[in-house]
Amino acid sequence: MDFPEQLVTAIRFHHEPLQAPTAGRDIVYCVYLANAICDIERERIVFDQVQTAVLKDFGIETEEQLMKIEERLSKLFDDQRQKFQ
DSSP states (O other): OOOOHHHHHHHHHTTSGGGSOGGGHHHHHHHHHHHHHHHHHTTSSOGGGSOHHHHHHTTOOSHHHHHHHHHHHHHHHHHHHHHTO
């Protein structure tokens, strides 16, 4: 099965986003940040362990900003989950 190159790149580099090729970096950064937010929520990592370059790319400068994003995403996820129960 052939997957789209962008998907392969995102999977391959989502733990090492700074090594991703420039052409696929946007989606890699998205997947990396989503993964990092999940890891923070599960207390596997802390804010200081998130790649600064990725945070900067999204305009995130503080832990408070990232936590607000995590809270919004968590609420949206819970709202969607409730619709299917």
